[in-house]
Amino acid sequence: MADLHFELVTPERLVRSEDVYMVVVPGVEGEFGAMAGHAPVMTVLKDGAVKVYKTAGSQPESINVSGGFAEVNDAGLTVLAESAEG
Structure with missing residues (x-):
């Protein structure tokens, strides 16, 4: 399966831009995994951890985010967060 292009952006900077296997996003209606x-x-995001799986079966890397939005489209997953750390 092809990789998912993932970008995490805050008002200050581009935090992450890479191809990954899967990302779990803390949405206000519940977490969802995007591949x-x-x-x-x-x-809309709720405060919590974005979990990035670089490969199938790998342990996730967590990035704490607060506020913002997430969008999945043909280009991949973009997370626009008010703040991110981790």
């Missing part, structure tokens, strides 16, 4: 080929969706 390549995911249906288009947009959600």
Whole structure:
């Protein structure tokens, strides 16, 4: 399966831009995992951890985010967060 292009952006900087296997996003309606080929969706973020899986079966890397939005489209997953650390 192809990789998912993932970008995490705050007002101050581009935190992450890379191809990954899967990302779990803390949406206000619940967490969801995005992989390549995911249906288009947009959600408001709740404060929590974005979990980045670089490869299938790998341990996730957590990045704490607060506020913002996430959008999945044909280009990949973009997370626009008010702040991010980790």
